[in-house]
Amino acid sequence: MANLAITQKLIDFLQASPTPFHAVQSMVVQLEAAGFKPLDEGDTWTFSPGGKYYVVRNGSSLIAYVHGDNPVKDGIHMVGAHTDSPCLKVKPNPEINSQGYYQLGVEVYGGVLLAPWFDRDLSLAGRVNYLDKQGERRAALVNFVRPIATIPSLAIHLDREVNKSRSINPQTDIPPVLAQLAGPDTKPDFRSLLAEQLVAEGCDDLAQVLDYELSFFDTQPAANLGLNQEFFVGARLDNLLSCFVGLEALLASEPGQSQLLICNDHEEVGSMSACGAQGPMLRQFLERLLPDSDARNRAIDRSMMISADNAHGIHPNYADKHDQNHGPLLNKGPVIKVNANQRYASNSETSAYFRHLCQQLNVPVQAFVVRSDMACGSTIGPITAAEIGLRTLDVGMPTWGMHSIRETAGTTDMVDLIKVLRAHFSAH
Structure with a gap:
């Protein structure tokens, strides 16, 4: 049976977020209710241990940050997603x-x-x-x-x-x-x-x-679907579902560790903009957080980002579109996305980290590799890794109908990924 409380919260979020501008506005409301303070990019910034902050660029991209005990020594545990949809x-x-x-x-x-x-x-x-x-x-x-x-x-x-x-x-x-x-x-x-x-x-x-x-x-609202309400259908699941999951995990995480959630606009068109992942938004935030370049590079070396985007769940009517050993099933766990040509940023080190987290939490985990005779999509993961020099992993929830006006995901996968991302944010 679906976790109806969390799926209703997602329904409300999607209903309030028909565009990236509205999605960021919706997230800001939740952040401010949780005690996060706005940062104006035109002002001087100061950070205090335990402080909670957020910054918005272009009204469509957002960084939420919790200042931990020692970001240089402990690194920053990050999650990335994107606010735009086709x-x-x-x-x-x-x-x-x-x-x-x-x-x-x-x-x-x-x-x-x-x-x-x-x-x-x-x-x-x-x-x-x-x-x-x-x-x-x-x-x-x-x-x-x-x-x-x-x-x-x-x-x-x-x-x-x-x-x-x-x-x-x-x-x-x-x-x-x-x-x-x-x-x-x-x-x-x-x-x-x-x-x-x-x-x-x-x-x-x-x-x-x-x-x-x-x-x-x-205008049709998102909804639970299936005889046991095991599916979730709605518009813009790619990738507001990951924005929602990342924010839920951040708000539920334990204090002490420096934590950062970034939700970029313009991923669906290549991320090359002032507020896209290929732009300077995250880099400039880190420069202002840690002005000393040596300290910043040490912090980056100890940091890691989980890039959360949707994964192609195997379609029962088109099973031959998947590699025979890499067909993720809905409600069977989050998916590690792998591509030898770096369309995804996952490597054995970052994948092992995620698998270990899932193992500790008793959460099943799956893997996706596109067929060798098909082209592969991409995410903000490889772009962020290249721009920042950051260890990065690409994961996602398996979905059907990606880039349709109405997409389908599994309700259990959403709960599981929130659990894993919360542990990632909280881990020391």
């Missing part, structure tokens, strides 16, 4: 009037599995930058919450070969439909719609919408 983002000039229907042009973000986006109840959320009534630039989060759009499928009667050979053109086939207009000559105004929604959400000082970063999302 999705459809609204273009700058998105308005389309086709046959009197109001549509929005969208850009594909990341490796989206497009077919499941059809015939879903979609809403829109993200960040809006605007001028207030005093002429100052401001930013606000927006979330329409209710279903406002859909991408209707073409009926099978108009494409009899659809189940054999239909391809999806991201430019022409996926602009969502928002409304029916008065006629084919009506010119929709998306920024006016956005301004109305901002005002409805309490943005009273709005004068002009300047720009935005908005994504469509599925």
Whole structure:
């Protein structure tokens, strides 16, 4: 039987986090409730033993840090994840009037599995930058919450070969439909719609919408699934599930050891940004934490990161897509992800550390290696290892439907990984 209390907490987190901006906001609420203090990157920082801190960059990436007794001597135990998920983002000039229907042009973000986006109840959320009534630039989060759009499928009667050979053109086939207009000559105004929604959400000082970063999302809530509720289904499990698990482990960890959780944006598009894993965010944090380069390098030598991202659980209908000896099963334990070409950062030393943790906690552990005749994805793990010089391990929970609008994971795996990451944070 699923641990319904923890899965309900995850459901609430996913529901409140339709975009990376909202996910970081949700995590900040939990961190502040647990006594973490914000760090402003424009201020001077000071750290005290036992102190709890967090810093946000771009509103979409976050570092949470607990200052232990001696980070130089003991190192820093880290967990990394990412806040972004494949999705459809609204273009700058998105308005389309086709046959009197109001549509929005969208850009594909990341490796989206497009077919499941059809015939879903979609809403829109993200960040809006605007001028207030005093002429100052401001930013606000927006979330329409209710279903406002859909991408209707073409009926099978108009494409009899659809189940054999239909391809999806991201430019022409996926602009969502928002409304029916008065006629084919009506010119929709998306920024006016956005301004109305901002005002409805309490943005009273709005004068002009300047720009935005908005994504469509599925309004169907996440849920437990299965005869014994052994599965968990929802949007953005890759990789908000790991953000949630990492935060739960951090908040439950024992004091004394220096602990760090980093949740980067832009992993799905290569991580190359100011707040991505290939950017300087973690390095700059460590430089400010330990300004002396010798002390910092000694701390890094004694530190380790567990990069938590999803793993491909073996699909019962497509078992041949996996290596015959490396098909992780849902609810059979977290997965160590291995790739000889360094698409994952795991090596025998870091894998042994994780296996030993699992062994001590009586948690089963699995391994994933992609078929030798298939390409392998990657994570923030190898990037962080290369940028920081940090021992790193890639792990994940086995899932089905990765990069779909609705993904599936095992509820037991979530509880087990929280247990292991908590032990990693707390270990001396």
